[in-house]
Amino acid sequence: MPGGQARPAISGLMMNLYLTAAVAGLAAGGAYALLGVCAVFTYRLVSVVNFVGAAIGAAGAFAFAMLVEQGLPIGVGALAGVIVGAAVGIGVGAIVTKWFAESPASTKAAVAVALLVGLAAIGLRITGGQHPHDFPELIRGSAFRLAGVEVTNASVATLALAVLFTLAANLFLDRSHTGLQLRALSERPVAAELIGIPVHVLSLWVWGVGGAATALALIIIAPQRAPNFLALSLLVVPALAAALIGFFRNFWVTLVGGVAMGMIEGLASVIPGLGEYRTALPFLVILAVLLWSQRGARWDDAR
Amino acid sequence: MSLKPTAVLLASGLAAATWSGAAFAAGPTCPDGSIKLGAISTITGPADFSEVPKAAKTMYDAVNRAGGVNGCKIDYEIADDKADPQVAAQAARDFIDNKKVVAMTGGASLLECAVNAPTYKRANVMSVHGLGVDPVCFNSPNIAPVNVGPYTLTTAMGLFATNKLKVKNLCAMFIIIGGTQEAYKAAIARWEQLTGQKAKLVDLTVPISGDYTPFVIKARDAGCDAVISNAIEPGVVAWVKTADAQKIGGINWLFLAPGYTVEVAKTLADSKQPIYAGTEWEPYTDRNSPANKDWIAAMNAGKRPLTAFSQGGYLSAEVMLDVIKSIDGPVTRDSINKALASMKPKSYPLAGSPYVFGTADRHAPMQSTKVVKLEKGAWTVETKDWLVVPAK
Amino acid sequence: MMRASLRSAATVAIATLVVGGVAAGVLPGYWIYLATAVLITAVNLLSIGIVEGRTGMISLCQLSFAGVGAWTVGYLNVAGAPGGLPLWILIGGLAAMPFGIAIGLPALRLRGINLAIVTLGFASAFDAILAANTFPGQTQFLQVPRPYGFDSDEGYFLFVLIVFVLIAAALELLAGARLGSSWLAIRHSERAAAAHGVGIPSAKLRAFAISAFIAGVAGGLLAGYLGTLVADNFTMFGSLSLFAVATMAGAQYAEGAIIGGALVTLFPELLRRLNLPQDLGNVLFAVGAVQALSTGETISESLRRVRGRLLRRRATETVVLNRADLPRRRDHGAAPALTVRDLSVCYGAVVALDDVDFDVPAGSVVGLIGPNGAGKSTLIDAVTGFLPSYEGSIELQGKALEGLLAHKRAQLGVRRTWQTNRIAPDLSVGAYLMLASGGLTTAQLRAALAWIGRLDPDQKVAKIDAATRRILDVAGVVAARPALALLDEPAAGQSYDEALRLAARIAEIPAVFGSAVLLVDHDMDLVRAACASVTVLDFGRVIASGPTAKVLELPAVKTAYLGVDETVAA
Structure with missing residues (x-):
């Protein structure tokens, strides 16, 4: 039977078509949101625009896939993947902390771009090959049906994880002693060191946690995304765009921005007549949001 | 067109003898002591096609061990282009200007044809590609791949859906990379022309990696009975898993050759979706097929894996060796080109169409596929006979 | 200081022309061919140098601009436009400028970091658009013809050399002019630049527009070099990798751009000769860029420092205050x-x-x-x-x-x-x-x-x-x-x-x-x-x-x- 058993009765209605498409973009949106929140987390605590964030997570996700291929149970493999993500994050963090602690944000961003180039090359080398790796599904099944779209448990889990991470990050930054220390650290690392905050160790913790969270996110979404290492690493583009929407400050706005971008992507797939320019739509939306939201900003901090 | 190889050799030898008016057929000679051949392939970077030229190298090594072609050793070199046009261009110039290769053979790259076809034309070098990927591989006077290629295969899968599966609403959802849009549009148009039908939905904006949910839903809501996709291996898995997650039924998923791997079959063993794939050559998973016998023996002797890629490398080497053997006198760029231009179509067991180079503006000699179906974690051959795309 | 910048522009021009001219006469064909690639990459690196090295902004979409230039040249070729490659290249550069301005506009308001993200987003979107568009004329086997009299490999090398020299010399002149000084001032402190009456938005925008123009020219040069192009010539990852090279080599200087171009072109050559995997190149560029950033000194800056130490400075003349002046x-x-x-x-x-x-x-x-x-x-x-x-x-x-x-x-x-x-x-x-x-x-x-x-x-x-x-x-x-x-x-x-x-x-x-x-x-x-x-x-x-x-x-x-x-x- 054409179209399967569950074609919505009123699919001819444009509104419903768009709603369906938007809901279909939810899975991607959750991933963007989670990665965006991780980017904000790293920026607020160690003031690095983390271009290499998704590549760090990709390292963890591929470690997971390769370990499971070696016969490890999925749960153990996922744990190992998260640990690898944390370890690679700490490795990158060590480079940034050791040599660039006092550098301006633009230098740190340039370092992150350079590291992305290197890490992607190494990652493709290790994980590439004639047969891409198979990503087992950590979370299976679908949670509920909305507008004719099955919302999978994996999408729900990514969204939930994003919300959880947002809550935890907010609480941690605003309420905990360590959080306050870390905020001091991001503002003036040397001054923070002078008043006895273990700057180096705390920064590495931030990188580790960011790496672990990104790795977990990518492990969950990878089975639906036909991943190769480079493609996963370049998820940093929508992630950073989401973070921009939240001004690299506000976790909740970032979360909403990420989800919205996924839904816009979904919508773009059904808008007729855009052709190959469809992929540019999310970019234009981001640009518009940025121009509007930052219309007051003028000076680079302290420059 | 099922002349025995010996008969062809005999015939061409006779022809050569008549032309030259000489009574001796000395066969190919090599003033430099060896015959230099080259391959440019994507080895590092986003894909690894190295198994194609490596299989070809296995063949040449075997020939060399047996004393070479008429005493001439084959000096075969493989260069990596890491899917970088600049590197691919450099490699071609290195082969042509510095290493003075007489021909290219066994190449398999994401973009090498598009980058180097003009260079080959300028230098008058021909290439028997092991695996043509980009559209220029099938649209250049200097390149004739031994594979069917994704574009002809698209038409072939469309014909399979219409004629064998009796599908009414055929949809095409393609990932477009590196200027392949026109070629895929032409392939769909060719199917429409052959069947007199119209595609229900053509979407050429599927991302190479990303969430496929919107596209799967779109196919369902458009009422597609069958969807042709050019997704490559992990993409195939993601498509089917997404369709399963969306609880979609009743759509035939038709993939091209990159979807036809053992790993895909294993990973999708649990899926209830009807999944088909078109092959470039005799289905390589069918180890008992007589057509695969020589290839399997050669690969086992060279300790190379039995993959579709190695079929391509093997076949390109067979073609090139036959062409070299047909030459009478020194093997040079000119003599190879002459031999390729004047060669008679020649059938090989691995392929459904005879291979020919000739003097046309563009070459796509291979026009036949066999379709395999995914059943219980393994690929089974769905079409016992070759499915040939008619010329008109 | 017009005189000084004229002098340095002339130095750059003469040095490059002499070295290049000798190279064209001496090197075998294959190396001339490689040297042409070095120069084309160098032109592209110069375009990054303006934005990054001189103005202190991060742009990650230079190859997209180059793609605009290249595709424009392709369309002009298919349309049989008059003027030939030199004019088409110029038009290609001009066609890239509006894109540069459109992307640069947010830079007026957005902080530098944000610009990096916006340019990355543009590169990513542009990738997909370019991938769908076959290079004009490719299916008809129409090649972009090289300029008359420059159609051999040696000839085209000289043509590219001339373009490179013109651009590098123009940039040296610009560096000595007020606009060039404003860029350096902005890079160091936007506030201080504004305090001198420098309009930050327009200076940044001009940097971006000129940079896009030069990148567009580089794309046009590449079209003439290879005859036909593929989208892979202009990918986002290519832009990222080029950014790393520019950071490593110091692309705001002509010699830095040439060093960078040589790295990009000759490294694959070296790896192939050593039978090493090609992807090592990107790892090296990443390490080099991080190293340059951590020392705060690019390759060309190191060279200039060493040269400065070698050439003894002329004794500073005692300056007597002449109030009439x-x-x-x-x-x-x-x-x-x-x-x-x-x-x-x-x-x-x-x-x-x-x-x-x-x-x-x-x-x-x-x-x-x-x-x-x-x-x-x-x-x-x-x-x-x-x-x-x-x-x-x-x-x-x-x-x-x-x-x-x-x-x-x-x-x-x-x-x-x-x-x-x-x-x-x-x-x-x-x-x-x-x-x-x-x-x-x-x-x-x-x-x-x-x-x-x-x-x-x-x-x-x-x-x-x-x-x-x-x-x-x-x-x-x-x-x-x-x-x-x-x-x-x-x-x-x-x-x-x-x-x-x-x-x-x-x-x-x-x-x-x-x-x-x-x-x-x-x-x-x-x-x-x-x-x-x-x-x-x-x-x-x-x-x-x-x-x-x-x-x-x-x-x-x-x-x-x-x-x-x-x-x-x-």
Whole structure:
């Protein structure tokens, strides 16, 4: 039977078509949101625009896939993947902390771009090959049906994880002693060191946690995304765009921005007549949001 | 067109003898002591096609061990282009200007044809590609791949859906990379022309990696009975898993050759979706097929894996060796080109169409596929006979 | 410093042409072919150099601009447009410019980091668009023809060489001009650049537009080089990798661009000859870029440093102050230079300035003193337009400044120096003074430098100490001869004798240059020597105002100031 058993009765209605498409973009949106929140987390605590964030997570996700291929149970493999993500994050963090602690944000961003180039090359080398790796599904099944779209448990889990991470990050930054220390650290690392905050160790913790969270996110979404290492690493583009929407400050706005971008992507797939320019739509939306939201900003901090 | 190889050799030898008016057929000679051949392939970077030229190298090594072609050793070199046009261009110039290769053979790259076809034309070098990927591989006077290629295969899968599966609403959802849009549009148009039908939905904006949910839903809501996709291996898995997650039924998923791997079959063993794939050559998973016998023996002797890629490398080497053997006198760029231009179509067991180079503006000699179906974690051959795309 | 930049432009042009010409005659065909690729990549790297190396912004979509240029050339070729490749390349560059401006527009508002993300997003979107569009003419096997007379490999190499030389020389000229100095100033400190009246948005936008143009030209050159192109020539990852190379090599200099081009082109060659995997290249570029960023020195900067050490500097000529050469005094009339009424500034709950009234009459030097945190710098920020908001009114010569941006105020005649050093270290002393003053003759420049303290115009700012930089900052402001000069602690770090000498100079500013001066300093001797009248701030309020000698004797002033005076003046 054409179209399967569950074609919505009123699919001819444009509104419903768009709603369906938007809901279909939810899975991607959750991933963007989670990665965006991780980017904000790293920026607020160690003031690095983390271009290499998704590549760090990709390292963890591929470690997971390769370990499971070696016969490890999925749960153990996922744990190992998260640990690898944390370890690679700490490795990158060590480079940034050791040599660039006092550098301006633009230098740190340039370092992150350079590291992305290197890490992607190494990652493709290790994980590439004639047969891409198979990503087992950590979370299976679908949670509920909305507008004719099955919302999978994996999408729900990514969204939930994003919300959880947002809550935890907010609480941690605003309420905990360590959080306050870390905020001091991001503002003036040397001054923070002078008043006895273990700057180096705390920064590495931030990188580790960011790496672990990104790795977990990518492990969950990878089975639906036909991943190769480079493609996963370049998820940093929508992630950073989401973070921009939240001004690299506000976790909740970032979360909403990420989800919205996924839904816009979904919508773009059904808008007729855009052709190959469809992929540019999310970019234009981001640009518009940025121009509007930052219309007051003028000076680079302290420059 | 099922002349025995010996008969062809005999015939061409006779022809050569008549032309030259000489009574001796000395066969190919090599003033430099060896015959230099080259391959440019994507080895590092986003894909690894190295198994194609490596299989070809296995063949040449075997020939060399047996004393070479008429005493001439084959000096075969493989260069990596890491899917970088600049590197691919450099490699071609290195082969042509510095290493003075007489021909290219066994190449398999994401973009090498598009980058180097003009260079080959300028230098008058021909290439028997092991695996043509980009559209220029099938649209250049200097390149004739031994594979069917994704574009002809698209038409072939469309014909399979219409004629064998009796599908009414055929949809095409393609990932477009590196200027392949026109070629895929032409392939769909060719199917429409052959069947007199119209595609229900053509979407050429599927991302190479990303969430496929919107596209799967779109196919369902458009009422597609069958969807042709050019997704490559992990993409195939993601498509089917997404369709399963969306609880979609009743759509035939038709993939091209990159979807036809053992790993895909294993990973999708649990899926209830009807999944088909078109092959470039005799289905390589069918180890008992007589057509695969020589290839399997050669690969086992060279300790190379039995993959579709190695079929391509093997076949390109067979073609090139036959062409070299047909030459009478020194093997040079000119003599190879002459031999390729004047060669008679020649059938090989691995392929459904005879291979020919000739003097046309563009070459796509291979026009036949066999379709395999995914059943219980393994690929089974769905079409016992070759499915040939008619010329008109 | 036009002469110096002409000289360096000529040096670049001649050196490249000679080396290239010799190379064309000597190298075998294959190496000529590689050398052409080196130069085309170098052109592309120059385009990154403008944005990154010179202006300090991160652009990650240069290859997308190149793609626009290349595709334009392709379309012109298919359409059979007249003019041939040289003209098409030019049009391709111009076609890339609107894209550069469109992407650059957000840079006017967005902070630098955000621009990096926006450009990355553009590159990613452009990837998909380009991938769908076959290079024009490819299916018909139509190649982009090389220019007549340059169609051999050697010929095309020379053609590319000429284009590279033209662009590199033009950039050297630009670097010596005001725009080039503004870029370096922006890279170092946007605020300081704005304080010189540099319009940050337009300078940034021009950098982006020129950069896109050059990238577009590079794309056109590539089209002629390869004849036909694929989308993979212009991928986002390619842009990222090129950015790493530019960072590593220092692409703002011609030699850096060529070194970078050589790395990109010859490394794959080397790897192939050594039978090593091709992807090692990107790892090396990443390591090199991180290394360059951590030392703060690119390959070309290291080379320049070594060369500077090898070539002994010519002895600095003793500069004698010839007052007749000083920039002519500007008459700003008799209207009060600055009138501040009811000025209040709050940072959250903290009141930094509270109902401040005060004036700087024309032709006077007024001191502004007060303990740390009294609000002196806040007042300067308010007057010069560096605060987001304030209450009250500020008038320059009776003209309200409210609503004007910093660089507009600077152009109207409010100029300032900075407590923290904000002079771009890459500028030469002379280039800085040209930027700050807005144009002087060489004689005027030398005289102004001699007036302030015998500075060598050819020396790099990076080479002079912090105290001297402050003096240079003062020289820049007065050489512009604004209606009002605000000097923020110019004597900090100076020796006692130097401070007194500086005081004498400051005192004569109104007579020599015509500007009224507001001097903020802790050094009481400097204030006494330079200022006729003085205003005292404490906790954001004016506690005293009047003739210097009288005010400094007031008990309230002494209480407010005692202690601070001791520690700072020490």
